[in-house]
Amino acid sequence: MQKIFDEVNSLDKRCYEEFFLNEDILMEHAASSICSYIEDIFEENKSVLIVCGSGNNGADGLALARLLYKKFDVSLYLASAPKSPMAKLQYKRVKTLNIKEVDEPFEADILVDCLFGTGLNKPLDEKYLTLIDTLNSYNSFNIACDIPSGINHFGQISSSTFEADVTITMGALKTSLFSDFSKDYVGEIIVSNLGVQREIYETQTNKFLLDESDMKLPFRNKKNSHKGSYGHLNVVAGCKKGAGIIAAKAAFGFGAGLVSVVCHENLDLPYHIMQTHFISENCTAIAIGMGLGKYETDEIRKILNKKVAKIVDADLFYDDLICEVLDQEIVLTPHPKEFVSLLKLCEIADISVQELQNNRFLYVEKFCKKYPNVVLLLKGANVIIAQNEKIYVNSFGSAVLSKGGSGDVLSGLIGSLLAQGYKPLEAAISASLAHAMGARNYKKNNYSLIPSDLVEEIRKL
Ligand SMILES: NC(=O)C1=CN([C@@H]2O[C@H](COP(=O)(O)OP(=O)(O)OC[C@H]3O[C@@H](n4cnc5c(N)ncnc54)[C@H](OP(=O)(O)O)[C@@H]3O)[C@@H](O)[C@H]2O)[C@@H](O)CC1
Ligand SMILES: [K+]
Numbered sequence: 295m296q297k298i299f300d301e302v303n304s305l306d307k308r309c310y311e312e313f314f315l316n317e318d319i320l321m322e323h324a325a326s327s328i329c330s331y332i333e334d335i336f337e338e339n340k341s342v343l344i345v346c347g348s349g350n351n352g353a354d355g356l357a358l359a360r361l362l363y364k365k366f367d368v369s370l371y372l373a374s375a376p377k378s379p380m381a382k383l384q385y386k387r388v389k390t391l392n393i394k395e396v397d398e399p400f401e402a403d404i405l406v407d408c409l410f411g412t413g414l415n416k417p418l419d420e421k422y423l424t425l426i427d428t429l430n431s432y433n434s435f436n437i438a439c440d441i442p443s444g445i446n447h448f449g450q451i452s453s454s455t456f457e458a459d460v461t462i463t464m465g466a467l468k469t470s471l472f473s474d475f476s477k478d479y480v481g482e483i484i485v486s487n488l489g490v491q492r493e494i495y496e497t498q499t500n501k502f503l504l505d506e507s508d509m510k511l512p513f514r515n516k517k518n519s520h521k522g523s524y525g526h527l528n529v530v531a532g533c534k535k536g537a538g539i540i541a542a543k544a545a546f547g548f549g550a551g552l553v554s555v556v557c558h559e560n561l562d563l564p565y566h567i568m569q570t571h572f573i574s575e576n577c578t579a580i581a582i583g584m585g586l587g588k589y590e591t592d593e594i595r596k597i598l599n600k601k602v603a604k605i606v607d608a609d610l611f612y613d614d615l616i617c618e619v620l621d622q623e624i625v626l627t628p629h630p631k632e633f634v635s636l637l638k639l640c641e642i643a644d645i646s647v648q649e650l651q652n653n654r655f656l657y658v659e660k661f662c663k664k665y666p667n668v669v670l671l672l673k674g675a676n677v678i679i680a681q682n683e684k685i686y687v688n689s690f691g692s693a694v695l696s697k698g699g700s701g702d703v704l705s706g707l708i709g710s711l712l713a714q715g716y717k718p719l720e721a722a723i724s725a726s727l728a729h730a731m732g733a734r735n736y737k738k739n740n741y742s743l744i745p746s747d748l749v750e751e752i753r754k755l
Pocket of ligand 1: 306316317320321322324347348349350351352354377378409410411412413414415416417418419422439440441464488
């Protein structure tokens with residue numbers, strides 16, 4: 295996994311103070327990493343338009359122009375005059391080379407956005423919104439320097455935000471690149487070294503970006519085993535029984551030795567899934583909440599207080615019963631609307647879904663501070679998984695998964711790993727990654743996935 299930082303100014307400052315580097319050296323590395331990317335991917339003499347703002351993001355662009363000059367057909371468009379000391383210095387250097395400056399932007403082969411980076415500190419006015427719209431209308435290959443212009447410190451976007459194919463971000467990953475809103479703008483994210491290796495530049499953090507290698511699949515190492523060796527998951531099915539059945543099927547395909555659906559009505563289940571009317575004696579994990587609808591409170595309370603691992607989803611986030619069990623190491627998997635309800639029930643915040651989406655990390659942190667035992671998985675374009683002070687981001691998901699039933703598959707996967715003895719945090723991380731990888735491997739068009747396709751792909755991982 296890779297570290298993510300809320301801000302990097304303190305890390306830049308540490309480079310000056312501890313390693314005797316300076317802004318100029320850091321900036322030279324920033325610019326040369328974009329230069330190397332362009333040199334690696336594109337043939338010489340391609341046209342490159344670099345659009346610069348007045349601060350150090352613009353200064354990165356000016357330095358880049360100098361590095362590319364003569365090997366590529368470089369043009370500079372200065373949206374505003376250089377203002378920061380480094381921008382002025384880089385401009386002076388550019389001037390000595392007579393690099394082409396244009397009065398209007400145009401469609402080049404490669405477009406580099408150096409308008410605003412971490413210094414975007416107020417809403418964009420009409421002039422910049424129109425400029426960004428114009429840049430987005432081109433068919434160029436779009437590179438964002440540090441962060442696409444229009445995304446602010448909190449990962450909130452402007453009505454016009456630069457749509458990058460690739461974002462080359464300076465020094466370390468920033469939290470703002472992983473808001474749900476940012477997902478449509480950042481493209482591929484590459485981290486540039488700034489004069490020292492990343493492991494030296496980076497300090498402590500509480501946020502981490504998950505890699506594929508963080509997915510620990512439930513491979514079986516023991517030769518002498520039986521179905522009981524891999525746990526027994528009970529999926530509690532409510533009035534929308536399909537949800538529980540989808541979860542049960544996913545759980546079975548993900549390695550649980552036994553899976554039972556708990557339901558008072560008789561269900562038509564595949565032969566390998568069992569049915570029970572009450573929680574099984576030998577149950578090792580419970581999945582509850584999906585499609586639950588109205589259920590007898592005392593019965594749910596009894597189930598929630600069973601001393602086995604649990605994953606709770608969906609309808610239970612609207613029932614204050616949930617607040618009684620938040621001292622447990624329980625996995626919760628709300629989507630934003632459900633999390634908003636949960637925050638209200640727990641008296642943490644009374645907010646809209648929009649407010650939550652504007653500050654996903656903030657509210658996850660607030661929740662986990664109050665309930666440090668809980669493993670919270672907040673669904674979204676970038677899934678956030680958190681326990682106590684640690685926050686993990688799964689950015690592998692895609693719109694393929696934006697379907698009814700995908701969440702039930704996820705509950706089943708988590709339940710399956712819990713039943714097999716995974717710790718709750720590990721279960722949530724590995725199941726979430728498997729869920730996203732399954733969707734990634736689905737090769738038909740991106741609107742057609744049904745839960746059984748997803749389970750099929752996950753079984754092939
Ligand atoms: N520090 C280092 O060592 C390194 C830094 N590096 C680079 O520096 C970048 C940060 O630079 P930065 O702090 O100068 O901020 P930046 O993003 O250029 O924007 C500030 C300028 O924009 C203006 N402005 C802001 N909002 C605006 C708005 N809505 N509408 C209009 N104007 C607006 C603002 O104006 P002002 O507030 O002064 O009026 C100011 O002039 C960082 O992202 C990375 O690329 C790398 O080279 C690595 C080494
Ligand atoms: K930028």
